[in-house]
Amino acid sequence: MRDTGVVRRLDELGRITLPMELRKSLNLTERDSLHIFVEEDKIILQKFSPSDIFTGSMDDLIDFHGKKVSKESIIEMAKLAGLKVKE
Structure with missing residues (x-):
């Protein structure tokens, strides 16, 4: 796992925004579905x-x-x- 150096706060509804550079590098576009995994104390997002x-x-x-x-x-x-x- 690599550190991106990006820190985001959750909003009042529990949402975060992924930075544009990260979305581009992972080929994520608007309305893409993400699969959510939990591993110990980590949340892992993967393009569905x-x-x-x-x-x-x-x-x-x-x-x-x-x-x-x-x-x-x-x-x-x-x-x-x-x-x-x-x-």
Whole structure:
């Protein structure tokens, strides 16, 4: 982890503003979603990228009822269900 030297105060609603230089360097744009993690006493922000709900893969995703599933997972589930799959 590297220190950016930036210190920000929380506003009355608990919000902070990320500096423009930091947003540019991390390719964050207006309305991007951030995933929030907690590790001991640290808050970690990561740009959110949709991934397969079963494997975490981000390749060949299909939206199924609002959830992301990879083609690989679908094929594997079809085989487990006893369906013949052409690959």
